[in-house]
Amino acid sequence: MSYCVGLRxxxxxxxxxxxxxxxxxxxxxxxxxxxxxxxxxxxVITLLTAGNLATTQAVVSLLEERSKxxxxxxxxxxxxxSMFQVAKLVGETLTEVIGSRGTSGQKADSPFAASLIVGxxxxxxxxxxxxxxxxxxxxxxxxxxxxxxxxxxxYGKPIIIRAYNPDMSFEDAIKLLLVSFDSTIRANxxxxxxxxxxxxxxxxxxxxxxxxVERDDPYFQHISNEWGTALQRAFESLPKFEFKx
Amino acid sequence: MSYCVGLRxxxxxxxxxxxxxxxxxxxxxxxxxxxxxxxxxxxVITLLTAGNLATTQAVVSLLEERSKxxxxxxxxxxxxxSMFQVAKLVGETLTEVIGSRGTSGQKADSPFAASLIVGxxxxxxxxxxxxxxxxxxxxxxxxxxxxxxxxxxxYGKPIIIRAYNPDMSFEDAIKLLLVSFDSTIRANxxxxxxxxxxxxxxxxxxxxxxxxVERDDPYFQHISNEWGTALQRAFESLPKFEFKx
Numbered sequence: 001m002s003y004c005v006g007l008r009x010x011x012x013x014x015x016x017x018x019x020x021x022x023x024x025x026x027x028x029x030x031x032x033x034x035x036x037x038x039x040x041x042x043x044v045i046t047l048l049t050a051g052n053l054a055t056t057q058a059v060v061s062l063l064e065e066r067s068k069x070x071x072x073x074x075x076x077x078x079x080x081x082s083m084f085q086v087a088k089l090v091g092e093t094l095t096e097v098i099g100s101r102g103t104s105g106q107k108a109d110s111p112f113a114a115s116l117i118v119g120x121x122x123x124x125x126x127x128x129x130x131x132x133x134x135x136x137x138x139x140x141x142x143x144x145x146x147x148x149x150x151x152x153x154x155y156g157k158p159i160i161i162r163a164y165n166p167d168m169s170f171e172d173a174i175k176l177l178l179v180s181f182d183s184t185i186r187a188n189x190x191x192x193x194x195x196x197x198x199x200x201x202x203x204x205x206x207x208x209x210x211x212x213v214e215r216d217d218p219y220f221q222h223i224s225n226e227w228g229t230a231l232q233r234a235f236e237s238l239p240k241f242e243f244k245x
Numbered sequence: 246m247s248y249c250v251g252l253r254x255x256x257x258x259x260x261x262x263x264x265x266x267x268x269x270x271x272x273x274x275x276x277x278x279x280x281x282x283x284x285x286x287x288x289v290i291t292l293l294t295a296g297n298l299a300t301t302q303a304v305v306s307l308l309e310e311r312s313k314x315x316x317x318x319x320x321x322x323x324x325x326x327s328m329f330q331v332a333k334l335v336g337e338t339l340t341e342v343i344g345s346r347g348t349s350g351q352k353a354d355s356p357f358a359a360s361l362i363v364g365x366x367x368x369x370x371x372x373x374x375x376x377x378x379x380x381x382x383x384x385x386x387x388x389x390x391x392x393x394x395x396x397x398x399x400y401g402k403p404i405i406i407r408a409y410n411p412d413m414s415f416e417d418a419i420k421l422l423l424v425s426f427d428s429t430i431r432a433n434x435x436x437x438x439x440x441x442x443x444x445x446x447x448x449x450x451x452x453x454x455x456x457x458v459e460r461d462d463p464y465f466q467h468i469s470n471e472w473g474t475a476l477q478r479a480f481e482s483l484p485k486f487e488f489k490x
Binding site for chain 2 (some may be wrong): 154155157159163209228230240
């Protein structure tokens with residue numbers, strides 16, 4: 001599994017992903033799951049991946065390769081005119097990759113499925129955020145649902161539901177996602193540090209700040225320890241339950 | 246889905262279960278998932294069920310029927326000598342029910358699987374708590390893992406991990422589980438109120454207090470509202486994230 005979140009704020013977009021991949025429990029390794037295409041001043045596109053690693057790597061490689069072969073008749077992520085077309089292209093590439101594995105050769109027990117989050121901005125359009133399903137179709141984050149999670153999503157969802165607010169600052173959004181990742185990492189061994197994050201500021205058309213949070217990152221360790229105490233305090237602050245006489 | 250939790254405290258056992266069952270989204274109904282067998286002063290056994298409703302109802306009916314047919318050669322949940330034997334009997338009954346559906350007649354798309362939590366005390370033994378897998382085998386809650394969840398377990402796990410403490414009072418344990426259920430209910434429509442709870446006090450050999458928490462229960466509503474605020478306060482109390490210059 002993996003855990004990735006894409007968040008739409010009024011100020012822009014925030015992306016965060018873990019780096020753990022595993023096939024069973026004895027084949028555990030570390031892979032980056034965040035990929036960015038940028039033409040400064042014109043477009044910034046960020047992709048987060050969860051699911052079968054061979055599938056997601058093939059999708060990223062195909063998108064990458066085709067963006068560097070301008071004569072190719074396949075569509076190019078650096079040339080399509082809108083974020084909607086980007087999401088469509090990513091979905092089609094995913095379908096192509098999964099389809100090419102389906103019918104011949106060794107069969108696998110588990111499907112080659114993957115889920116993707118893709119977001120960014122292309123000149124002339126607004127910043128947009130999409131969730132691409134394993135089937136290649138996709139939905140967009142809008143008014144009511146302004147964040148997407150893929151991979152091991154459940155442990156870290158309650159805190160996002162309660163504390164997310166579209167007006168929040170980039171700093172608060174990163175703090176919120178670190179708490180959500182910490183809850184997930186504590187409950188599930190298939191998600192782990194290091195964590196990558198990146199922000200995109202609306203209208204900038206440049207990659208925003210980004211960083212990798214390592215296991216010994218003092219801020220993350222502090223958040224992780226403090227959150228336990230803060231949760232317990234929050235729990236204690238709730239009115240006591242009393243048996244009815 | 247369902248959501249049920251069994252918690253082992255130093256003072257005894259706490260059980261909580263929701264009541265929602267659904268087949269798809271257009272066949273939603275309400276069924277109790279908590280069942281108790283008691284012979285006051287001699288044994289108290291509580292069973293929580295999640296999974297295929299036909300399977301869990303058949304398991305409960307068989308256990309019930311056999312406890313009322315003393316001449317029957319099948320083992321009787323009211324007669325077996327230990328909680329270990331109770332867990333074994335429950336597991337065998339589950340295997341029997343699932344096995345009887347396996348080979349003839351209409352095939353279903355989804356398996357008839359179910360998971361069960363069974364706990365209680367029989368005179369001469371300690372209170373014990375077991376998780377019975379769909380395959381019929383089972384594990385016991387012990388030193389390191391003192392609670393079991395079945396059904397839609399992930400949303401409500403982080404708060405239990407952070408706030409559970411074996412020394413806590415029954416009242417605090419019920420409050421903790423209500424918070425865990427509230428987080429789950431807010432994130433997932435397959436779990437819903439009303440919620441049933443029951444406690445068992447070590448050594449009492451009588452069913453402890455129990456109740457049903459309805460949708461309009463003022464304490465639950467209060468907890469549910471306050472928890473959002475408390476979580477936000479907890480989140481705000483964490484040190485601010487700052488971009489490195």
